[in-house]
Amino acid sequence: MTDYRTLNRANWDERAPAHAASPDYAVDRFAADPAYLSDVVRFDLPRLGDVAGLRGVHLQCHIGTDTVSLHRLGARMTGLDFSPASLAQARVLADRAGAAVDFVESDVYDAPDVLPAGGFDLVYTGVGALCWLPDIRRWARVVAALLRPGGRLFLREGHPMLWALDDARADGALTVEHSYFERPEPMVWQEDGTYVSTDATFQHNTTHEWNHGLGEVVTALIEAGLDLTMLQEHDSAPWDALPGRQVRDADGEWRLTDRPWRLAQTYTLQARKR
Structure with a gap:
């Protein structure tokens, strides 16, 4: 059986150049405007607080915009x-x-082997990261190992309710089709596109993914030695997760056109290491 990391890495390796070239990641704007921030980070500025002077690590950083x-x-x-x-x-x-940012190549589960234990004030993880990991408790232990006592995790992630939906029905209905909770077996997807605007075509289209219920994430962090200090659910996401059913607001977030309060699409969580 092919290791999930091999399949998923091939998928990301192939898509990374297309993501960097896409206007959705705004790489040229980063180069031209020294004050420019990614949409994901800008959205959470009211919750992020002052990070000046903190030593931080961004797990599963992709092309580094956040x-x-x-x-x-x-x-x-x-x-x-x-x-x-x-x-x-x-x-x-x-x-x-x-x-002046350092970048380290490693599977996230191996991060404590390549980064200093207890060496960080801030562990940051952005949208669309946790679904690639089969074991949320193991991830939480990695976070705890990297943080100094009193250091904090800051996470914005796709909501497990969103990941559980089937959005491909011909009648346009949104139905709960996939598991809300973490399961041992992965969800296997075959998708030849990607989530940004691009004309690129891809060959590596199989991925293995897992959902993690909100309670599972919180419990894993508590068991790993962190205390929850914030949890906010949002009716929007920074990408069009349900094409044809959504509208984009002035801040670049997407939400349901019809009664957006029906669906939590993302959440922001913060926790501190005891």
């Missing part, structure tokens, strides 16, 4: 990702943006 944004807010950032092609694009972005 990592560079946190650097621009004053944090001393390291980005970690298992995709060498993504990190190649992240280093180009940081160089063009004049951002």
